[in-house]
Amino acid sequence: MTQTSSTESLLLEIALPVPLRRCFDYLPPADITPSALQPGALVRVPFGHQELIGVLIKVKTESAQDLGKLRHALAIIDPRPALDSELLDLCLWAADYYQCAPGEALQTALPVLLRQGEPAQLRGEPVFRLTTEGKGLPEGALKRSPKQAALLAALQTHHQLSRNDLDLLDIPRSIAKSLIDKGLARIDEIVPSQAPHPAELLREQPLVLSDEQQAAFAQIDYGSFKTYLLDGATGSGKTEIYLQAIEQSLKQGKQALVLVPEIGLTPQTLQRFQRRFNLPIVALHSGLNDRERLDAWLQARDGIARIIIGTRSALFTPLKEPGILIIDEEHDGSFKQQDGFRYSARDLAAVRAHRLGIPLILGSATPSLETLHNAIQGRYQYLRLKARAGNAKPPEIQLLDIRGEILHEGFAQASIDAIGDTLGKGNQVLVFLNRRGYAPTLECHDCGWLANCNHCDARMTVHQTPRHLHCHHCDHQRGIPKRCPSCNSSKIQPIGQGTERSEVVLQQLFPAHKVIRVDRDSTRNKNSMQKLLVDVHSGEPCILVGTQMLAKGHHFADVTLVVIIDADAGLFSTDFRGAERMGQLLLQVAGRAGREEKSGRVILQSHHTDHPLVQTLVQQGYHALADLILHERQITQLPPYRHLALIRAESKQAIAAVNFLQTARKIAEQLQAPHPLLNYLGPLPAMMEKRGDRFRYQLQINSAQRKPLQQLLSELALQLEVSPLAKRVRWSIDVDPQEMG
Structure with missing residues (x-):
């Protein structure tokens, strides 16, 4: 078939999902009208021997390639662009800044089904309605089945209920099925559309703000851009300020986008927002299936969803009428893609x-030290909340020196006594240990053999359910040996403490109370976090034991004691962010205690109670610790006072990674010679030199100014891509790295 004359001089510049820092030129599909060629549209193209879905960047008339060698694009997937100009430009800017291939950056902004070439069309949403027979039932019918009666009454009042409505009313979907089986209800599918705003924006009235909250809230300007740091002690009512700020935005007919660090926090946040607002709210996170995620994305794009709550990648959600952006727990490392x-x-x-x-x-x-520094410098507006909301008091923090103490499976006697006392008073306890598994490793008592991973410079963690050794770095697993592989001794034993072991010990010590473990292993399945926390929210005395998943934003009204088993992790980290993260983690965990009327207490078990960082944190608080670390960072010329980039290389042969980075440094020094404002360090081994059978090295570039660093990295990346050594290693550039390993 021949091309129509209207497009015969046009060329398409397309970003493809390949790790090359360039776009590709194609001829338009045959018999396509120019109006269908919109930047941001998804295009199916031939690429080598396969077909790929790319994003149209622009339509042009000239190409650096030989026009005779260009191939035709096969089809425009959807006449409406998947990405509007705002998101397209943001992704291309981000690809440039983070030194990433444009096609890979754009893929991140697209739901999986769109990446696979499905059209961007909303599907019908199931709603429950009464049948004619159901409508004819008298008041008080089904009284022998209270939950069915409650659903019947709700349907008679609201006429139709979505699945979300059932969740809000705490009615299991099995109850709806029972009514359907009886012929009293049916499921209809309706395609969501942007409904007029309800007369009542709120389902429940806002809380009355304290003077401190009101002072912070009053400073927010909804009509222009400004970044606000809402720096509030745990339990100080930051979420209430978010809710009231969103309300102001909704009143103007705008949408709100809220990012949270953990998938486990999304349902909790969603429920709280659904209780407050009488408008469509959607969640976007990795726990959704591909169809659910696309539906939520489309509802946000079309303005149907007014509030969007999600994890990291939800930042790229298209918004029809953007009004406010909120990032909760902004210090959290999960906001950086690794x-x-x-x-x-x-x-x-x-x-x-x-x-x-x-x-x-x-x-x-x-707050992260970068954000805190920006607020102190006046680049961000600084909003402080020092007091806890209502009558809640900050928890009392007790340092417990365990040097020379006889520990019972990691627990000091004083901690065990405090747990028993708390449970006896009808309250709940949170035990924090940031190590999964039963024990950090296995050791032979006779010869000292340790269960090392064959593929990493790491120990294998002992797990009891099911029994096995597991490397949490490369995912290698193997059985637990009955005898020492080195000396054949039968005296092999788990060493150290993990969450599984703590769970077992606590259940033995307090058999009358439920022990609930929350870590990556116990929350793998969908909704498992919510199911685990049902008992906690019931208020019954129990013990929560878990990792940092418990430190993030959870509200446990009846937890009055927090026991931190090992407060020393991070004190001696080789990562310059170790002390900052230790302070954040300890105070976030401590903040789970005494959140409402009940006073809270925190016990920090430590072998280094006299360490200046620990003393500063406990005696003076996080901001004093932050000032101390910021002063150190200024002296050592580290972020936020300088800008960092890491060039990483890994290979099955260490020499290949080293040679590649030596070449990278040589090219970089030719582009910009080292001087006080820009210097190089490395190649150096990563903190874990070997992982997954690959040797890992890195080159650090430290710059006083962002612009020269960006120019250097852009030129360096293009030269490294064509280097013969690049084919022998996996390599990457990490701008503003959060993990130095």
């Missing part, structure tokens, strides 16, 4: 909010 497109959702949120001209609120009880 592979592929290594973007920071927190930092990119500032770029997006600026481009949209809307406010950005960054909330935390323990």
